[in-house]
Structure formats: C-alpha cells, structure tokens
Amino acid sequence: MELETDEIQKFERTLFRKGVSLIVFTKYGLGIIFLLGVASNYATKSFIPNLIGSLIFILNGVVPGYFLKKEKEISKTLAVAIIFIDLLIILCFFYLDIYNNYTKGDASNTLSTGIFYIIFIFIAIYSSFLFETKLVMAVGITAILLYVGGIYLTHKLGAIFIPKPFPEMIRANHIIVTTEIQKVIFYSGVIFSLRFVVSLMREMQNDLKAKLIETFQKQNFIVNKSSQLEKSANTLAMSVEKLQLMSDELHNQSQNQAASVEEISASVEELSSSATSSANLVEDQVTRVKIVDQNFLSLQHLSESVKSKTTQIAKDVSHSADFSRKVKNSSDELNGIYSELNQAFSKVEEINQMMSEIADQTNLLALNASIEAARAGEHGRGFAVVAQEVAKLADRSQSNAGTIAKIVKDAGLKINEGTRYSKEVKSQVENQNNELLRIESEILGLEEHVNEQEVLNQKLRDTFSELHILSEQIGIIAQEQMSGSSEINRAVTVIDETTQKLADSVQLLYEEISEIHNQAKQLNLV
Template sequence: MKTKHISIRTRIIAINTFLIAVFCIFVFAYLLPKIEDTLIEKKKETLVEVIRVSLSFIDTLEQEHLAGHISLEEAQSRAIARLRGLRYEADHQNYVFISDLNGKLILHPYSPKLEGTDATVLTDPTGRHFLKDMVTIAKEQGSGFVTYQWQYYGDKNHIVPKIGYVETFKPWGWVIGSGLHIEEIRNEIRRLETTITITALIFFVITTLLIVYVANHIVKPIQKLRAASRLVAEGDLRSTVQITSTDETQDLAVDFNGLIQALRKILGSISEYSTNLASSTEQMASSLNLFTTQAQHQSASTEEIAATTEQLSAGMDTIQRGTDEQTSSVQSLITTMNGLSSSITQMGQQVNETQNETSQITDLAKEGEQSLGQLNDSMHLVLESSNSVSNIVQIISEISDRINLLSLNAAIEAARAGDAGRGFAVVAEEVGKLADRTGSSIRDISQLVTTNDQQIKGGIQQLESTTRFIQDILERVSRMNSRMNTLKSSMTNQIQDNGNVREQLQTVDNRSTEIRDAITEHKRAVAEIATTVSSINDAIQSVVAAAEEMNTTSDQIALMAGEMQKQTTIFKL
C-alpha cells in the first residue's frame, strides 16, 4: 500500500505504535540483557570479594603460624571453623567450601559427610564434573569462574544455573571457592519485564488517546480547507473556511479566505470590463456599418462626377475645334457664334451641376470625417478598457505567483515537519494546482487581451489613415469648386462678349485667340478635375475597404469579449 494514500491520523498513530514497539524491542533485546549481564557481573564481584576476604583471614592465620604463635594444624583448624560459619547475601544461605589441589574436599558446611572425599567425581544434573573443573582452573590459572547446574538451596527438585569462583591459597595448597545462584537475577529480570510491559501498555493507551485527539485537531481544519479548495476548483468562490484554532492552520485559513476575496474582486472586475467591451464593440460595429454605407454613396457620387468631367472635357474639345475654325475665318465665327453661345450656356449649366455635386461630396465627406472621428474616439475608449483589463490580468498573474509561493512555503514547512506534515503537503499541492489552473486561465485571457489591443491599435491606425484621405478629398474638392467658380465666371463673361460680338468684329481675331487660350486652360483644369475625381474615387474605395476590415476586426473583438465572459462565468461569486 502506498503511503500517500494513508491518512494523517493513521500515520500519526502508526508512528506512535512504531516508536513504542522500537522502545520495547530496545528494552527486551538490548537493555534487559545488559542489565542481566551487569547483575551477573555484580554477583561475580561479590564472589570475588567473599573469596578475597576468606583468603585474607587465612593469610592472617598463616602469618601467625609463620611467626610461631600457632601451629599449622591449629591455623588450618581455626580457618575451617571460621569459614564453616561464614554466610553472606540477603538470605544468608551462601557459603564457602575448601578442597586441596587434588580435589579432596576439606570443607563443605552443608554436606560435612563429603569432607575428606574426592570431590572431582561429583557431577551436576547435566553430567559436568564441576568441582574437577574448578580445581583445574585453580591449579592452571590461580583463580577463575565456572558455571554449572545445581539445586536451588534446599529444594533438590529445583535445578538452576549457579556461578562458582575459586582461588588458590598456595602456602597451604588449598582451593577456596564459593557459588551464587543466578536465579535471583532472572527473577528480577522477569519482574522488570512485567513492569516494563505493563508500563508500555499504559503509556501506549495514553499516548494513543492523546495522539488521536491531536490528530483530529490537526486533520479537521485540513479537511475543511480541502473541501473549500474543491469548491474553488469547481468555480464556487462563495465559500469560506472557519477555523477556531490558534495555530498555523488558522493562519492558512485566513490566507485562503483572503485569496478567495481577492479572486472575487478580480473576476467581478473582469466580468464587468468584458461586458463593457462587448457593448463598445457593438456600438463600433454599428458606426462602421453607417460609415460604410456613406462611403459607398460617396463612391457613387464620385463616379457621377467623373462622368460629368468626361462630358465637360468632350465639350471643351468641341469648343477648341470651334476656336480653331474662328481663327481661320471671321465669317465662319459669326455664323457659328450662336452655336458657341448655346454651347457656353450648356457648359455653364453643367458647371452649376458639377458645383452642386461637389457640394454634396463635400457634405458627405465631412459627415464621413465626423463619423470617423467618433469611431476613433470609440476605438480609443475600447483601447483604454482593454488596457484596464490588461492591468487586471497582471494583478491576477501576480496573485497566482503569490499562491505558488504560498504553496511552496507550505510544502517546505510540511517537509520539515516530516511524516506529521504530509497533510500540509496535500493542502499545498491542492493550492498549487488551483494556482496553476488560475495562471493558465489568466495567460489565455492575457493572450486574448493582447490580440485585442493589437487589432484595436491597427483599427485606430486605419481610421487615422482614412481620416487623412477624406481630408485630402475635401481639400481637392475645395480646389475643384474654386476652379469651377472661376470657369463659371469666365463663361459668364464669354456670354456677354458674344452679345457684343457683332459690334466688335474688328477685334474677333484677338478675342478668338484669347478664347482659344482660355479654353486650353479650361481643358487643362477639367483634366485636373477628372484626375482629382479619380483620386477621390480611389480614396473612397480604400475607405470602404478599410471600413469593411474594421468591421471584421470589431466582430473579432466581440468574439474575444464573449470568450472572456465565458471564462469568467465558470466562477460563482
């Protein structure tokens, strides 16, 4: 089973159980054997001390013998008598025995009948010749320990391990020895084992109850945060976390609630701005449709002006041919004067019509310029709104970075806490995922806003270019109107001159020359008018194309605004 699927409560209880188990293993497998070894060593020290005291007493008697105060037999008798009554340890049942270097038993307080017999033939219940081994160690090493099996004091049926210690008293050839049962040590160890077991069980129950309480105190706030995080991941920002504790979980809950409040404000602003953006794009589309219609009307008017200028140019050619004929014959000039007057009158009417058309073109162009100005203002407002959205997206991006930093800090703290902090790691991971999803949505929104800004800026540039084209059209139409006024004035003078032509035949040749020159100039002016009208038509066609492209751009902006609204509608504020 993977540890990541184990709850925090179970982990804490498992850790407690593991630590108590390790403690028990340490006590039973290491500490108690060490205590047993220590107690056995103390038993050995007691044996050594008893034997050394006995040897000291025997050595005192030996010194008296050497000093001649007592005989050897008396000294040995005193030693045997004194050691026969020697008892030690709490029960006063332990004694000292004596044998010679050949294994002959000299003293045994509890079995006097064995005194004088060969003790090397004695065996313990396992068949070991323990006294023989003692004598051998005493002869070879001077002193040493032997472990053997023997009855527990007076109970012949109770056989237990016993430690014996022997040491040689060389002047007399004696082997002084004694033994201690280690059953007392084992009983003490058993009592310790029972006490430790009961204590460990009580400690385990108490610590388990305490740890369960602490685990519940830790896990419940984490479960609340986890449930709230799931709601946020599903788009519900209406929930908050209420934690009454005063530890780090309360700080985490406060930070989490602050994050929810910030997300509410930001997403509410984005929704409002996207709604305003959609409304602005609809207004812009309506203005563009009106502008396109007006531009198409202007294009039709310029085509009519072009046709009129072509007719005017053809009339000027006719007049020029007439003036050429006048210069060749004055009589022919008189004959054709009436026709010339009629042609000039018609041309004046055409000039008047042309002036009317140019006035209409001027009015339409001015209206188009005003519409473009309004559209330009709307585009700037949309650009400002888009910039506001960009700022808000930047704020959201910064908040997302802070969430990641908070998640990283929580993960670090959880790692420091070890297994007990894995719950914080789960919360940090959930918060990190939420931050990643929020960052992804914000990057999509930022990309949409960036595209929106670029297209709006492109639309503004096209509007400014179109405005300059229309202003140029107005200037050219104004110049054309001025020239038409000049032409009209010249035609009026020409008609007056035709009324007096019969009275001034003498000056017809000069006047014919002047008329021919004037007509040539007029023809050049008409050609310029035709060129200007053609340029106006081309400019208007460009304006129409730009307006259509701007209309397409506004549709794209509307789609992006709708997409922004969809992105924000998944959240419940």
C-alpha cells in the first residue's frame, strides 16, 4: 500500500513541477517584453518606475526557477502567491500607464492599445497550468475586476464613453463601450473554457489514480493467494511423504511376515514335535497383525487428512481462478479508460486550437495597437515597440500551441503504449487463469485417487480383520491339536495364502501412494 501511495504522489509532483516550469518560462518571456518597452521610453519620467516593476516581475519567477533547477520541492502556496503577485505588478503597470497617458491628454490610449488586456489573458492561461479550477476562476475574476477598475479610472480621468466605434466619433480620450464589453465577455469565455479544461483534466487524473490503486490491490491479492496455494501444496507433499514412509514400513512388515510364513512351512514337521513353539509363534503372529491393524488406522486417518487438504486446495484454486477472471475484467476496464483518455486528449487538441486562434486575435490587437501608437505620434513610439513585441509574443504563443499539440500527441502515443501493456497484462492473466483451471483439474483428479485409496484401505482393513480372526483360530487349533500335524499344515497353508493376499494388497497400496506423491510434487512445481 505504501508503494502505491508513493507512485501516485510522484505522479502528482511531476505534473505540478511541469506546470510551474511552464509558468516560469512564460513569465520570463513577458518580462523581456516589459524591459524592451521600458528601454524604448528611456527619456520619460516613468522610466525608473517601469524598470523597477519589470525587474520585480522577472525576479518573481527567479525563486521557482531556482527550485526547479535544484530539483527542490515547490509548495502550491508559493506557486499561487507568484501568480497573484504578477497580477499586482501588472495592476501597477496598468494604472500607471493610464495616468501617464492622461498627462499626455489621452487616458483611453491604454485601453485602446489592448496590451494589458492581452497580458491579463496570458496570466489567466498560465494559472491553469497548476490544474486547479478554483485558482483559474479566482485569477480570472480578479483580472476582470482589475480591468473594469482601469476602465473606471480612465473615465474618472476625463475619458468619454461612446456607444459604438463610428469613425467620425473616434477621437482622443474616448472609451468605446461595445468594444470594452466585448473584451470583458471574451475574457470571461476564456476563463470558463480554461476552467472546463482544468476540471476535465483533474477528473481524468483522479479516475486514473483510482484505477491504479484498484489494480495494485488486486495484484497484491493474487500474490497472497498464490503464496497460500504454494504453502498448501508443500503441506500436501509432506503429508504424502509421511504416508509413503508408513507404506514402506507396512510393506517391510508384510515381507517379514511372508518370510515368517515360509519358515513356518519349512518347519511343519518340527511343529509335530514342538506344538508349543508353534503356538507361541502363532501368538506372535497375532500380535504383529494387531500392530499392522493399528498402522492401518493411522494410514486411514492420514488419508482423510490428505483428502481434506486436497478439498481445501481445490477451493483455493477455484477462488484464485475467479479472482483471475476479475483481474481480466479490470484490464478490460483499464483499456476503456485509456480509450476515454484518448478522447479527452482530442478535446485538449481542440482547446489548443482555440489558443492558436487567441494568438491570431492577439496579433490583430497588436496591429490595432500599432495603428493607435502611430496616431499618437512621438508619444506612442514606445508602445509601438511594445505592440511589436506583443505580436512576437503572440507568435511564440502560437509556437507554444504547436509544442503543446506535439506534447499531446506524444501523450497519446504513451497512452497507446499503456493500452498495449494493458493488453499484455490481460493476456498473461488469461494464461494464468488457464493454468489455474488445469491445476484445479489435477487436484480434482487427485481427490478421486484419494477416494479410491480410502476404499482400498477399507478393503485391506477388512482383510486384516479376517487375518486376525484366522490367526486366533489357528492359535486355538494349535493349542487343542498339538499332535495333529496335518491340521497345522492346513492352517499354515491358509496363513500363507492370507499373507500373500496381504503382500499383494500392500504392494497395491504402495503403488497408489507413490502415484499420489508424484502428483503432489507436480502440484508443488506448478
């Protein structure tokens, strides 16, 4: 469980660091444009304040840039603070530029050029790189309020509202109401589009994390079940080995008994003169039969234990097969998730196309700003340079959109590769499921052998009971008819036949136990 949590946290940290990296590079680009615009107004009174503000804006990205370079952790609080500090810096630039244009007689020039409006859009865009919907909405709403505040400030400084952009009505210090409303509505649309994209990406990320956790848990369950199956197979192998040892001992006892019967047959003539010794020998034989009978009871108990173990293993294998099928179904669900991710990345490509269109509109606004700066004459020379740099920045944004499209394409390839790996896992799970079915079949066959062995054990036990009764009868005959050598000969013949049956039965038992032992070894190897 700790390994699963570490992997997911590592995934989230990597995604967060990539977002911060994009924010830092975007800030550096805007900062360079600010410095170029400030340099073009070297002789103006606002040069020093604008230079300080530009340096502060760039320095605001140095700390996260340093953390990224040293591979240190960056908190979300710091990243959010950097974005809002950027808003504060741009606010100062925005209102100061409105005031400077007011001193030149056209406070509305800042609004008509649209440079700060574009910068507000860029700040909203790179705030979405942290994948937080609340942050995107907060930055967007704040930027809208600040821009509306700039319109209000422009009006308070003497700018006049006009409803539509009629050429005969457009003069210096005029605010076109419809244009500014369109800007605010367009900015709101951008914010809500970014919020939808971030929400979609966050939901996809959460679904992927949930599926990964579920997959890790199921894999751990399979490993535990496999370990339990291996332990059960080892226990069965040990039990069968003990059973084989007892069978060997019983076989040896049967051989010894057969040898004793042969000795009795060879000394039939001596029995005529030593009936007492023969009676003692028969009594000893009865004792041995009792010992063998006790050993058979132990063998029967062991056989029942083996049967119980085999039944339990069959159940465990059946449960493992069911779980393997569940893992296969989970693999199918994971393939479905990868398909949904492909669709989501298609939507991201659509949003990326929208960003490219925004860059085109930014070029158009930069062109309008250049025209307005040309109208302003010498006073608009600095903003003409800024407008040119904004156009360059728009081109870079369009280039970045192409880079994002490439990243999305690479991510799609990674998703396809993940799909292929998922299919391989599915194939391996199917192979494991087939193997479990084969093991289940083997165990069921082993259970049948155990049942057959129990029947054979019962037959052998009945035979030993008959032998025990017969041995007692022989003892009685030996006591009563010590002088009847013919009777003793017949009794010995019966003992010999019975002993031969016992030897054959023991040999059959030995072969059955050897077969069970081999099957247990095969199960252990599986």
